[in-house]
Amino acid sequence: MRSFFRRALGQILIDGKFVSRRALNRALEQQKQTHELLGGVLVRMGVLSPSDIGAPLMVQEHLTSLEDAVKLAAGQRQLLGALLVQSGKITARQLDEAIAEQHRSGERLGQVFVRLGMLTELQLKGLLDLQHNQESPASNPLRLGELLVATGQISRQQLDQALARQKQTGQRLGEVIVSEGFARKSQINHVVRLQKLCVNSVLAAILSMGAMTATASASTVSLQWDPSADASVVGYKVHYQADSQTTPFLGPAPIDVQTATTASVANLDPSHSYSFAVTAYDASGIESTYSNIVSVPEMQPPVTSITYPATSTTVAGVVSVTADATDNVGVTKIEFYVNGVLKATDTASPYVFSWDTTALAPGSYTLMTKAYDAAGNVGQSQSVTVTVANDTQAPTVSVTSPSNNLTVSGSVSIAASATDNVGVSRVDFYLNNALLSSTNMAPYTYNWNTKTVANGVYNITAKAYDAAGNIGQSQTTTVNVFNDVIAPTVSLASPASSATVSGTVTVTANATDNVGVSKVEFYKNGVLVGTSTLAPYSFSWNTKLDANGTYTLTAKAYDAAGNVGVSQSSTVTVANDAIAPTVAITYPTAGATVSGTVTVTASASDNVGVSKVDFYIGSTLVATDTLGPYSYSWNTTAYPDGSYTLTAKAYDAAGNVSQSASMSVTVKNTRAGKKK
Missing domain, CATH: 2.60.40.10 (Immunoglobulins)
Incomplete structure (x- = not known):
């Protein structure tokens, strides 16, 4: 069999979808500077946990030949079509089309895949060997028990005890391990996920034989394929298109690489996925059918940020950590990290993590999010540093205005002072024990429109809260609300209506109010001409400044509450004499x-x-x-x-x-x- 040689750890991680291409490239750049092992860099970056890195390392150790690869397979037997769909080699739709062709032709499904160019003979043999090996109960590094030991979930002694117990009960190994208390169900589920990722790497390794393979950077894809055994082939063409795997390819014109079996396609947009296939052509220019299709996912990572809490914030109790995320295609999930440790995953907007800080030691904590898209690209937020300060000391709060026993009217400013050993998160104002207003910004004030309530006696209190949920209550302040709604009465006293006037005339008015008159305004033909603030209310009208004729006089009386009373109209005639005797x-x-x-x-x-x-x-x-x-x-x-x-x-x-x-x-x- 053809040798794999030693498969690179980075390729195994990509094949198994342990990491995204973007995250791997970042890790490789850091590795050049620090000279660390690649696995160590990925753990330090928070992309993989220390225990998870052991699984792909085991895969790497056993991928030196095809025989090693098929022996490494684990899990229940899967049909050939399911293996191909799982590996991403074909889509579910392509599988349906191949099954339909199998029914029509009577061939085996594997032969249909080879005839349609979806597999090479060598790839088909490797997949069939893998499928057969999955039925074998023989132990290998990717069996569940071995992975549990390798990742530090259970000890070798516990595995042996569980296997012995399994023979007695006939239960699944994972169920035995949980019932014996060696591991939690969540640990079993996590290792099953690792198992599937490792099998994906093995599938990718097998499918790399005798087929076109591709590696990609942000805007360049490098392709490699096995030469055709057909002696009439004189060259190859590379076909590709964006965001589709359908054939025939309708993308840019194919690239003629002549007899080369490698090609680099540059100037690609990393925000799009690309599919590639190779055709061979003879001296007459006749092209073969497409090779297998290799797809390179889009490489643009999502953008994510923490929207609450803000950096340098002091928090306590249960904190709702919220985040935003956007992507050119779509965000599949967001992970929330505290001090680099994954705490929660949310797959739908709004992205929220309820962080219970009550059991944490007071101090500084770093929050960070990672956003993923369907292509496995990962975007990481800026870190937000907050201070956890769990406390049991309630704030102190007092109402500073209005004064106790004060009579108020109109708009009244209610103010409170509040302090706390850590910090005041908000202040609530209450009127007769009913919530009036809340504010989280100092100075703590509220403008109360007393005209919205009936005249009478009211009690004002305030409550102050801190981030831990402690509550402090103020003293009670009693006020008497008296809003004057009765307008003054006013009447013109002189000159009498229908009088003829000339020269300087004193216009007078009588005005009264239930509380007090603040001023009287005098109007001539609707225009303000005089104001008087003291009784008797009057103003001097020099009629010589007006043309002779008829004028209408009125008066308005105001009280301190702004109520207005209007007098009756008085009509007078101005007759100023300019002829001397x-x-x-x-x-x-x-x-x-x-x-x-x-x-x-x-x-x-x-x-x-x-x-x-x-x-x-x-x-x-x-x-x-x-x-x-x-x-x-x-x-x-x-x-x-x-x-x-x-x-x-x-x-x-x-x-x-x-x-x-x-x-x-x-x-x-x-x-x-x-x-x-």
Whole structure:
């Protein structure tokens, strides 16, 4: 038989799906720098556990020839088709097609596989030998008991005792080991999984004979195949396409490598899977059927990160560790690690791990996740370091505002102070023992709208929590809620409705409230024109700034709660007079000589009305008359004989003034020739 030589450990790990290609490449890069054994690097990276690395090492030790490979097979007998599907050599659909062809042709299934180019003769013989060997009860390194010993799950003595017990009871070996208390069922299941992975490696080794094989980096695939025994073959072509194994290949044009039996295909996209097959051609260019199809999975790893808790967070009790993960194809699972040890696996979003820290010693812990896709690519998150601080000391908390026994209204700020020996995680506010609000951010406050409750007495308390679930409660603060909902009443007192006004007018209002009036606003035609905060409430309206006409006056009264009362409307007419009166002295006449007591008279008129007439001798005001006829009794004896000038001024209600023409008269009270 053809020799395998010594199969590389890395290839065994890939074939058995112990590790992804990406993880293996990372480990190989580190190995170049540290010169460690590859298995040690993978254990240090957290990709494999120390016990699990022993299984692929045993496989490597026994893969030096085909005979060794088939003897290494373990487990129950599997049909040829099932072996091929398990190995990934063919799909379930291809198996169905081959069985249908077998029914049609009457051939053996293995012969159909060879005729369809799915297997070579050498591969078929190796698989049939493997299938036969699985029926053999002979001991080999991949039997369940040997793997349990090799991975440190049980001792050799316990295995011997279990095998002896198995002969007596007829039970499965795993059931005996569990019933005897040598291992837990989860340990048995884990080793069964290792067993299947190792068998996958053996299958891959057998299928590498006489067929095309491939190794891949991120963007280059190296292919190798056995030369054809047909003397007419003059060359080979490499066919490939992305994301499909169907034939004929519809990808890029085939690569003609002429007589070479190796090829490298570069510039591939690592985010896609690729399938490869080789055809041989003769001198006429006629191509053979496709060789076996080799598939290289996509190599783009998922991206994952821990979303809670944040790094440097202090945690306690049961912590929900959450993570995100994305992948170009799809995430199959996420693993959660604490200090490099796998703690949980989640296969569906949202990805959550309930980490019970109650039994852990206080201190620093490192969290990390790994995300896997269906191709076996693995993405690893950044590490998050948290502090576990399990404590039994409750926080202290007190309500700092409002003050006890305070009467409150409107929006009220409720505040609390809280401290803890480790850290406060949140503060809850309660109103009459009903939860009002929660906050996890200091300062701990809540704006309470007291208008949402009826007026009355209320009790305010606060509770503070820490990460361990300890609770501290505050004192009770009692407040009296009084929200004023009654609006003030207000009415205009002056000017009266329908009044005619001019000049400066005092507008006044009467206002009352059940608590108190804070201000009164005065409006003219809906526009605010004045504000008064003290009773009596008024403002001065200079009507001369407005055109003559009709105006509507209203008033609004406010209280401290913001309630508003509106007065009735008052309509007034502005009539500002700009025409001065006319006035003239009618007696005495100009140039007259007067003596004794003289009645000085004046005539005055106005478009609205004369309010008064002033009489002047020279520049001196000597009398005022407010009613017509306007006159003044002038006792001329009080004046020396001589010439005097008389004038009069007339006024109207708007303050307009006019002055009469001057009137010169002579006072003569002394007789001629008579001495005084």
